[in-house]
Amino acid sequence: MRILLTSDEPKTTWNRAATCEYGFYSNVNPEVSHPRWSQANERRIGELRRRETLMFNGYGDQVASLYTGMDLKKFY
């Protein structure tokens, strides 16, 4: 286990697998579709019906401030 500080944004697994489909942050943004499918709704495990996906997985109050001023369509 080690921590490495880099001057450039590091590559992430999903970003490496499909650069055009997954960015660095890999936040599921219900307002921005994945290039091939919608992310606006989801089915939680154990539930039958779909429900609207919440921004920042429902932790908007806690984490949204970390992304202030960022274009989440560009930094996804």
Added chain:
Amino acid sequence: MSYRVRVAFKTAVWIASLWPLGVLVRGFFTGDLGANPIDYITRTLGLTALVLLLVSLGMTPLRIIFRWSWPIQMRRLLGLLAFFYVCLHFAVWIGLDHFFDWRRMWEDVLKRPFITVGVLALLLLIPLAVTSTTGMIKRLGGANWRLLHTLAYVIGGLGVLHFVWLAKRGRTTQYYYAIALAVLLGVRLWDWVRKRSLATQVKHEPSPPVGERAG
């Protein structure tokens, strides 16, 4: 092929192709459909439909390569079973996955290419299923019927495309289905080219050899 052998073949086709549905029904009652049952059911039905579609498209190549006649007698049954699974796949998508949210589904059909081609494949299968009876073959006439049923090649292509476009990055299974379809259509192309060259050979045979004509 004798009547008894044909019945045996068809029974085997029925059992083998209804097997995946049986496994799903059993899994439903034993609660054995994984963490995301609706997703699992949709994928199993879709995959079975695609397999049956490719198997039905594999009957003509079997005849071409091995000169067997029985595969053609299985083709209609296999095609209809594929259509049955496509309908179930679609019904689950509408009724269980999206719970009759027509607006959202229509948006998906328009916006998501993999869903567009999937729905297109279903729509194209309907005329083929409707004209699958012996009476309809007679009413349309053999040539028209055959022309209409070349749509099966297009449907096979759309089905494979649907699978390739929905697969998550890093998966490779979908490409094996694409290769299988390419092989099945390739055998037909090879047979067509071969027959055409045979036909031209026959046509040119009566003309005198080049040497004589020159003299």
